[in-house]
Amino acid sequence: MFKKVVWPLVSASALILALVFVFGFVTSIIISGGEADVQTETQTESPENIPEEVMPPDGASDILILGDSIGFGVGDEENLGIGERYLDLLEEDSETDTTITNSSVPGFESSQLADLIESGENRTSIAGAELIILSIGGNDLNRLNLEDNVTLAPAFEEALNIYKEDLTFILSEIRSINPDAQLAIIGLYNPYSEDDPQNARFLLDWNHETRLIVNSDAAFAYIPTYELFTYHLDAYLSPDDFHPNGMGYQVIAETLFRILNYSTN
Amino acid sequence: MIALVRNEVMKILLKKKMPLIMILLLIFVGLLSYGQNYAYERNIDQFEAESGETAFDWQGLTTQRLDELEERSQNEAIPGEVRASFDREIEQLNYFIENDINPVTPTAAKFNVSFAEQGITLFIPLLIAILAADLVSSEFSRKTIKILLTRAVPRWKVLLSKYIALLIMTTLLVFIIGITTTLVSYLFFQEWGFSEPIVTGFTLFEGTLNSDSTILIPRYQYTLLIYSLVWFVSIIVASITLLISLIVDTSASAIGILMAALIGGQFLQFFLSDWELVKYFFVTNLDLTRYLTGSYQPVEGMSLNFSILILSVWAIGSIAISFIVFNRRDVLV
Incomplete structure (x- = not known):
């Protein structure tokens, strides 16, 4: 009795399941396999589109922001970012008709910014800018969080060297296009203050190297953020615990204003 | 032929292997889903305590x-x-x-997928090994092989029927794993979650993981895809176990050899990840599900298609050797 029921049940269900599984198996291969060609097509298209989109309408504005998500303003509840907040401070002092171009791309690393500048897409906006605010390096450094303890130190050295080369290159490119503009770079703060002291050391090394490069140019300001943020992470960080919130951006913009502009009040 | 396959299926069923596997599964799945639910609730509690009694x-x-x-x-x-x-x-x-x-929130649909992802390299192959390891060797150790081979049936038919029976049981086992993980974890989570959307379809482009071609599919389709990969891997492992079971005399050593290969393979992958040859070893390629989740470090030259190809070569090779060995073997017992 047992045998008679079991065998048809087992064989039939195994057959059906096998068909289902074969179907699913083929689908998985298709999903994760055959789309490499599509990718190459879209990649060739994009370079044509970007330049016209990024180019500001009248060719230039007075403040240009280049760099990563911090330059872009990710985490700011009011979507102002450093540039708009800095502009507000300027306007408190005196009426200006200064305009801002924000060409930051969240997630950018120093090498990507170097490539962007080398490509010449921002040439007109760089040439016309009076103040260029750079925010770069955070993603270079943050990528190291994936490394384990053994590979961390050499990976840091390598990332730092690449960053130094990129920043020097970015500086010389900008200066060859626009020798007179005031430059400013936003230093890195440590969003993980309570974690590993080793990471804080790396970050300070990183900022120090940035300062040395900044110092090589006469009109290049370093905007410190490490000290501003250290004791106020809860107040200055957005809920993603990484990017600044509106208050954080306000503090950076105020520091920028204090460093660059003489104010009587 | 069908009668032979049927006979072999009956032999596997009568050996009470399936109940053993079911008990193992129930214990592990029960513990894991209880633990996951516990950890989740404790995290929520902790969060609420830290943020001052406000709800998460x-x-x-x-x-x-x-x-x-x-x-x-x-x-x-x-x-x-x-x-x-x-x-x-x-x-x-x-x-x-x-x-x-x-x-x-943990759901049954998430749990069955993560169980398959975690189990595909070790736990599920071991269950298959329990099923397959004594398929041939027990005939020798019980000396029933003589009776089997004195029938007027060619030797290759005997082995083929064993292999088909093994495939049938493997297919059922994968289904049972899927059902058990879903049902048991539902008991703990009280949440199916089968219609939630999930991102998949990561591709490798110039050595880096590319999320541009990803698509959004419901969880139940995703579960089906993952279990299809588990099924493929199980069949490969079953084929290789069949060969091992043929070569050694006892099922204990068959399971031992397979375990050594699986665990040793993980070590190889860990210590010698730079070594080109390692990626041609079958254990290195067992983890097919990672290609769908996109949660892996891309290795030069390894993709879903590559892994499937390597696994297929191993399986076809083992089946071919199994048939040759079985045909030529002197049966002296």
Whole structure:
């Protein structure tokens, strides 16, 4: 009795399941396999589109922001970012008709910014800018969080060297296009203050190297953020615990204003 | 032929292997889903205690993430393909908000997939080994092989029927694993979650993981895809175990050899990840599900197609050797 029921049940269900599984198996291969060609097509298209989109309408504005998500303003509840907040401070002092171009791309690393500048897409906006605010390096450094303890130190050295080369290159490119503009770079703060002291050391090394490069140019300001943020992470960080919130951006913009502009009040 | 296969299936069933495997599965799945539920609830409690008695506000966090993504997907400085991948995440998050589902809640649909992902390299192959290891060797150790081979049936038919029976049982076993993990974890989580959308379809492009070609599919389809890969891997392992079971005399050594190969293979992968040859070893390629989840470090030259090819070569090779060995073997018992 047992045998008679079991065998048809087992064989039939195994057959059906096998068909289902074969179907699913083929689908998985298709999903994760055959789309490499599509990718190459879209990649060739994009370079044509970007330049016209990024180019500001009248060719230039007075403040240009280049760099990563911090330059872009990710985490700011009011979507102002450093540039708009800095502009507000300027306007408190005196009426200006200064305009801002924000060409930051969240997630950018120093090498990507170097490539962007080398490509010449921002040439007109760089040439016309009076103040260029750079925010770069955070993603270079943050990528190291994936490394384990053994590979961390050499990976840091390598990332730092690449960053130094990129920043020097970015500086010389900008200066060859626009020798007179005031430059400013936003230093890195440590969003993980309570974690590993080793990471804080790396970050300070990183900022120090940035300062040395900044110092090589006469009109290049370093905007410190490490000290501003250290004791106020809860107040200055957005809920993603990484990017600044509106208050954080306000503090950076105020520091920028204090460093660059003489104010009587 | 069908009678032979039927006979072999009956032999496997009568050996009470399936109940043993079921008990193992129930114990592990029960413990794991209880543990996951416990950890989840404790995390929530801890969060609420830290943030001063306020309820865990996942909607706020999700909405914030959503706003940020929407803003980014409007940013024209970001290339179009990247923005398309933001759009898929936006769609996914919108689903969670509209249906009032906390994205981090454990559900049965998430559990059965993560069980398959974790088990595919070791646990599931070992269950298959329990099933397959004594398929041939027990005939020798019980000396029933003589009776089997004195029938007027060619030797290859005997082995083929054993192999088909093994495939049938493997297929059922994969199904049972899927059903057990889903049902047992549902008991703990009280949440099916089969219609939630999930992102898949990562491709490798010039050595880096590419999320531009990802698509959004419901969880039940995703589960089906994952278990299809588990099924394929199980069949490969079953074929290799058949060969091992043929070569050695006892089922204990067959299981031992397979375990050594599986665990040793993980070590190889860990210590010698730079060594070119390692990626041609079958154990290195067992973890097929990672290609769908996109949660892996890309290794030069390894893709889903590559792994499937290597596994197939191993399986076909073992089956071929099995038939040759079985045909030529002197039976002296």
